[in-house]
Amino acid sequence: MSLKRPDVASGARRLGLPLLISGILLLLALGFVSVCIGVADFDPADLVRSSSQGRSMRLFMVSRVPRTLAAVLSGSGIAVAGAVMQMSVRNRFVSPTTAGTTQFAVVGLLLVALFAPGTSVLGKMAAACACAVAGSAVFLWLLHLLPHRRTPDDVTVPLIGLMLGGVVGAGTTFVAWRHDLLQSLGSWTAGDLSRVLAGRYELLWLVALMVLLLYLAADRLTVASLGAETATGLGLSYHRxxxxxxxxxxVMTAVSVVVVGSLPFLGLVVPNVVSRLMGDNLRRSLPVIAVGGAVLTLGCDIAGRVVRYPYEIPLSVIMGVVGAGVFAVLILRGVERG
Structure with missing residues (x-):
């Protein structure tokens, strides 16, 4: 058994503010690059030139800014969702994609396509949120069937989520195949920002609101991560x-899936990296996690746009490669430390 040094907490506090400031500066730089890159020619100086201001302003407000904000909001939301899920079930390998939440959100979109294809984006979001919440409840119910003696590195918990998500995903694919909806299913599950325009991303502000509410409740979540007995002894309503x-x-996962699509590994690697650097105090680490998720999403989106310019590689492909590499490094370093 290894003991932590007494200066770990103070070191995490000292590291938190520089990490947050560096992340925000990097996010601003990536945001500027994002609004400047695209197939259509765009020069930021045109925004103040009267001769080309109309076209440039329209391109800026209709396409470039919505795409950048969608990457920032969805990346922050999925990263924070992964962090709070890991804290809730006390397992480092849990995320929206490994707990079946993303797969259940896609089920909601499939049900809308089958029974109410003309539903608005808000209706699709409501159906996806309802199915995602129901799927998360099923996941928690399955966890309650396990013995309570679980460690943060126990692989049983994510294996249950992966099996649940695999079964749901297979059933969704079969139903979509029977009703000739495989192409639509592929567009829902593949994270892609190329279709994000003004009027199609505004629902993601709900994700920002949820992130703010979770930050306000960060101390309660940190206490809850200590376990049911400890949290109840400290006066916290643990199960609620x-x-x-x-x-x-x-809800954050479902909204992101409706607007952007599935973002693999994002809710898994960002919370784990930040936790290794700053510890498990969610009040300190949650802003860094949100900024880190936004930076990773925006950086992968920019890479997908420039690798085969003027063509685009979907965001989920770039993020899958980067996320898998980072996750492999985390696993190997964990093995080296025993």
Whole structure:
């Protein structure tokens, strides 16, 4: 058994503010690059030139700014959702994609396509959120069937989520195949920002609101991560806190899936990297996690636009490669440390 040094907490506090400031500066730089890159020619100086201001302003407000904001909001939301899910179930390998939440959100979109294809984006979001919350409840119910003695590195918990998500995903694919909806299913599950325009991303502001609410409740979530007995002894309503947290994570995931699509590994690697650097105090680490998720999403989107310019590689492909590499490094370093 290894003991932590007494200066770990103070070191995490000293590291938190520089990390946050560096992340915000990097995010601003990536945001500027994002609004300047695209197939259509765009010069930021045209925004103040009267001769080309109309076209440039329209391109800026209709396409470039919505795409950049969608990357920032969805990346922050999925990263924070992964962090609070890991804290709630006390397992480092849990995320919206490994707990079946993303797969259940896609089920909601499939049901809308089958029974109400003319539903608005808001209706699709409501159906996806309802299915994601129901799927998260099924995941928690399955976890309650396990023995309570679980460690943060126990692989049983994510294996249950992966099996649940695999079964749901297979059933969704079969139903979509029978009703000739495989192409639509592929567009829902593949994270892609190329279709994001003004009027199609505004629902993601709900994700920002949920992130703010989770930050305000960060101390309660940190106490809940100590376990049911400890949290109850400290006066916290443990089960209600966990249920509300998982529900918030499911809603953020569903909204991101409706607007952007699935973003693999994002809710897994960002919380783990930040936790290794700053510890498990969610009040300190949550802003860094949100900024880190936004930076990773925006950076992968920019890479997908420039690798085969003027063509685009979907965001989910770039993020899958980067996320898998980072996750492999985290696993190998964990093995080296025993």
């Amino acid at each position: 806190t966990i249920n509300l947290t998982i529900m918030a994570a499911a």
